[in-house]
Amino acid sequence: MNGTVVAVCLSGRKGERKQPAESAQLQENHGIAGDAHAGDGERQVSLLAEESIRKMRAKGLDVGPGDFAENITTRGVELMALPIGTRLTVGEAVLRVTKIGKECHSRCAIYLKAGDCVMPREGIFAVVLRGGAIRAGDRIAVGDPASTGRSSG
Numbered sequence: 230m231n232g233t234v235v236a237v238c239l240s241g242r243k244g245e246r247k248q249p250a251e252s253a254q255l256q257e258n259h260g261i262a263g264d265a266h267a268g269d270g271e272r273q274v275s276l277l278a279e280e281s282i283r284k285m286r287a288k289g290l291d292v293g294p295g296d297f298a299e300n301i302t303t304r305g306v307e308l309m310a311l312p313i314g315t316r317l318t319v320g321e322a323v324l325r326v327t328k329i330g331k332e333c334h335s336r337c338a339i340y341l342k343a344g345d346c347v348m349p350r351e352g353i354f355a356v357v358l359r360g361g362a363i364r365a366g367d368r369i370a371v372g373d374p375a376s377t378g379r380s381s382g
Contacts, residue, residue: 321361
């Protein structure tokens with residue numbers, strides 16, 4: 230399964246919508262350089278499928294890439310179906326999926342407007358195994374989770 234990067238988005242502060250950028254630099258074990266959510270931990274980079282954003286548009290919302298605070302908007306990869314540990318090659322960078330969905334502690338503006346938000350169910354998070362530049366149009370190659378080097382015990 231392969232896909233495409235639709236947009237690369239970042240923000241300088243937490244709690245605000247991310248803005249599409251021409252390109253971004255992923256840093257190993259950190260995330261996107263200059264993004265408020267970069268740093269240590271399992272949620273260095275967030276991804277959401279364009280297909281998920283379309284679901285919210287169908288509910289009448291005017292939303293697009295970055296509006297769900299995702300760093301990478303994708304097309305053609307069923308993100309929610311990827312097992313934890315799956316490697317993704319995105320442009321020059323390599324990511325490892327660490328979390329599917331997230332817990333929202335408060336109702337975001339999108340939830341309040343539509344009564345629903347796709348990011349908690351359909352967004353995924355990853356750590357950066359190998360840094361590099363990424364931009365819209367880059368190919369996303371999905372690796373075999375069996376080859377991630379994770380031990381089962």
